[in-house]
Amino acid sequence: MIITSKAPQSPYYAVIFSSQRTEGDKGYGRMAQKMDELASGQPGFLGMESARDDELGITVSYWESLDAIKTWKENSAHKVAQNKGKEEWYKNYSVKICKVERAYSFEME
Amino acid sequence: MIITSKAPQSPYYAVIFSSQRTEGDKGYGRMAQKMDELASGQPGFLGMESARDDELGITVSYWESLDAIKTWKENSAHKVAQNKGKEEWYKNYSVKICKVERAYSFEME
Numbered sequence: 001m002i003i004t005s006k007a008p009q010s011p012y013y014a015v016i017f018s019s020q021r022t023e024g025d026k027g028y029g030r031m032a033q034k035m036d037e038l039a040s041g042q043p044g045f046l047g048m049e050s051a052r053d054d055e056l057g058i059t060v061s062y063w064e065s066l067d068a069i070k071t072w073k074e075n076s077a078h079k080v081a082q083n084k085g086k087e088e089w090y091k092n093y094s095v096k097i098c099k100v101e102r103a104y105s106f107e108m109e
Numbered sequence: 110m111i112i113t114s115k116a117p118q119s120p121y122y123a124v125i126f127s128s129q130r131t132e133g134d135k136g137y138g139r140m141a142q143k144m145d146e147l148a149s150g151q152p153g154f155l156g157m158e159s160a161r162d163d164e165l166g167i168t169v170s171y172w173e174s175l176d177a178i179k180t181w182k183e184n185s186a187h188k189v190a191q192n193k194g195k196e197e198w199y200k201n202y203s204v205k206i207c208k209v210e211r212a213y214s215f216e217m218e
Contacts, residue, residue: 002165014207016123016169018158022217049127051160051167056111058160058167060125066210086215094214098123098207101175105203106195108131 003040004047012046012100015069017059019093021052028089035081042075044068062100069097112149113156121155121209124178126168128202130161137198144190151184153177171209178206 021028039045044064051058063069072078085093130137148154153173160167172178181187194202 013210014123014125014205016125018160018169049165049167051127051162051165053160053162056158056160058158058169060127060167060169086217090215090217092214092216094212096123096209097211098209100205100207101122102206103203105201106199107201108195108199 001036001050002048003036010100013063013066013069014098014100015061015063016096016098017061017093019057019059020055020091021057022089022091026088027084031081031084035078038075038077039072042068042072044071066097110145110157110159112145112158119209122172122175122178123207123209124170124172125205125207126170126202128166128168129164129200130166131198131200135197136193140190140193144187147184147186148181151177151181153180175206 036048036050039048039061045068046062046064048059048061050060063072073082145157145159148157148170154177155171155173157168157170159169172181182191
């Protein structure tokens with residue numbers, strides 16, 4: 001899944017969220033979709049990309065500033081989802097907050 | 110897929126590689142495995158995590174320094190793979206080189 005809202009201007013920040021899910025959906029899919037929509041509307045949101053296979057899921061979201069990341073982390077609806085994540089949905093996860101130093105891309109002609 | 114070789118010590122760096130594949134394997138699977146093994150043995154390699162679904166693949170590799178990332182980018186076998194990637198395997202990809210500023214994790218009890 002790819003959501004792009006703005007062309008990022010340096011410097012910008014990335015949050016790498018990698019996770020292993022517990023068995024069963026338990027409301028996860030609906031909440032994940034809701035959180036994607038909610039994150040996309042946050043001030044300072046630049047974009048998001050996400051992939052999940054049987055072993056691991058990785059979501060990277062991009063933000064204008066560390067403040068924007070902090071505000072999203074403390075968003076009340078997001079807090080509810082974070083708690084459900086720890087109680088029910090994730091066996092484990094890791095979060096890495098990064099400053100994007102350099103970026104390049106390739107597109108087949 | 111998760112490979113961890115060393116506990117990272119701050120500061121360290123992440124390379125976020127996200128890609129959309131062309132149709133068919135065309136030798137990709139074998140080369141990807143070879144590159145994972147080769148990367149894991151590079152000086153300064155800290156770990157790697159990878160997920161791919163029907164739409165997108167994301168691989169994040171972690172490194173001790175920007176120099177280690179540069180050396181791996183210029184590795185001759187890796188260069189061959191990069192060229193094949195552009196010619197055959199990827200419709201598009203993006204690479205983001207990041208400094209990890211902060212990290213935390215959760216593990217279900």
